């Protein structure tokens with residue numbers, strides 16, 4: 001899930017801090033500002049369930065899917081909030097930083113578990129900031145028709161995951177959820193984006209420390225590293241999907257983890273993980289060809305950038321033409337399925353023509369340049385909602401483009417169909433995104 005981020009020049013100018021390992025402290029400076037709003041002592045004496053021999057805490061994830069499991073939509077973790085703990089299922093979202101939960105007075109939160117502040121002895125209604133959030137991706141493979149809007153109030157309470165807890169976590173408690181949040185399976189969203197300190201508003205006046213850095217502040221986690229094993233096939237099928245907090249889980253990947261440097265300036269600006277896309281290819285082996293741009297004399301696509309977002313269940317091309325060029329090159333049978341940017345064909349056709357799609361990602365100035373492949377087995381997202389026998393292809397577009405070019409480069413969104421083909425390592429301290437062969441077969445090129 002990506003929230004609609006302000007593109008303020010002031011943000012561009014003030015967000016120059018880089019989270020590189022060689023910095024004295026990854027949170028230098030920024031954190032102090034966020035902590036102004038918290039009480040002074042956060043050192044926790046509570047026993048930590050973290051096994052020092054393992055170096056990480058494993059969080060089992062539950063997959064929310066449809067089409068009998070073929071279409072995987074979201075990966076949910078269980079958290080508790082308040083004292084005594086109230087339990088919620090939340091989407092782990094690398095594309096945002098906030099925790100968003102429905103409150104007990106929510107008017108349109110469907111069947112979700114609702115947080116009842118009156119039942120928590122640690123609840124603090126402060127900072128009591130009214131906040132409306134807009135979000136652009138729902139829980140499904142079909143891009144949302146309208147911008148979602150949730151109305152919430154920022155409040156504070158204890159939040160815990162697998163025994164790791166933050167005692168005074170600010171989060172959004174919503175009394176109105178808007179369409180996509182109401183209809184998803186998860187009760188809420190737990191942002192695990194890259195930000196050390198985030199802001200509830202556009203102007204830098206209401207900063208807070210998101211959950212992951214909060215774990216570090218309270219000495220619950222040594223770092224802001226999260227490993228994601230979303231794919232659950234192959235030899236470790238019995239283990240099921242997992243997030244590891246504080247380090248990588250060696251049982252979940254094979255070979256070396258290749259780390260790409262994120263695009264620092266854009267990742268800072270959007271408080272998320274954005275990588276440079278150097279090249280894009282269609283097909284595999286001898287038939288691997290550049291993805292070509294019909295509006296540019298059929299030259300290979302221009303280098304771009306991509307949000308990498310665990311809470312988006314599809315891939316989003318920079319614009320309509322880019323999607324049209326891909327599908328024209330794969331099969332004329334793949335056509336638009338609706339007016340919101342989904343493409344597809346009959347399920348048998350789509351399975352027959354599916355291809356590997358490969359992106360070369362990373363910065364040329366450092367880190368690894370890595371070829372990541374959306375395997376052809378993930379090209380077909382499964383049956384389109386309400387249309388029997390018609391299946392959706394992995395790439396959708398948004399018209400007009402959801403993101404205008406960033407730094408002059410076409411902007412993509414790489415969602416879970418690509419992420420789940422790998423074991424991924426989201427290192428917000430180091431400013432890197434790591435890719436390794438997961439339990440599934442996908443290889444890192």
Ligand SMILES: *[C@@H]1O[C@H](CO)[C@@H](O)[C@H](O)[C@H]1NC(C)=O
Nearest residue numbers: 103105106107152153174175
């Ligand atoms: C729910 O509670 C919040 C916070 O107290 C308040 O702002 C909101 O108006 C309430 N909504 C309803 C429908 O009562």
Ligand SMILES: *[C@@H]1O[C@H](CO)[C@@H](O)[C@H](O)[C@H]1NC(C)=O
Nearest residue numbers: 127128129130131151152153
């Ligand atoms: C928050 O919203 C509620 C309901 O709309 C309103 O009554 C209240 O005054 C608002 N609070 C602030 C601080 O703006």
Ligand SMILES: *[C@@H]1O[C@H](CO)[C@@H](O)[C@H](O)[C@H]1NC(C)=O
Nearest residue numbers: 142144145146337338339340
């Ligand atoms: C999107 O909204 C428009 C106008 O409300 C409607 O005509 C169209 O059918 C909707 N499309 C989808 C895919 O829901």
Ligand SMILES: *[C@@H]1O[C@H](CO)[C@@H](O)[C@H](O)[C@H]1NC(C)=O
Nearest residue numbers: 293295296301302318322410
């Ligand atoms: C395709 O070419 C057009 C015209 O040169 C350019 O504006 C656009 O950014 C290109 N798109 C991609 C994805 O390379």
Ligand SMILES: *[C@@H]1O[C@H](CO)[C@@H](O)[C@H](O)[C@H]1NC(C)=O
Nearest residue numbers: 289290292328329330331332
């Ligand atoms: C796809 O493009 C390649 C060149 O990049 C071309 O060889 C191939 O014939 C095209 N396939 C289709 C179905 O258009």
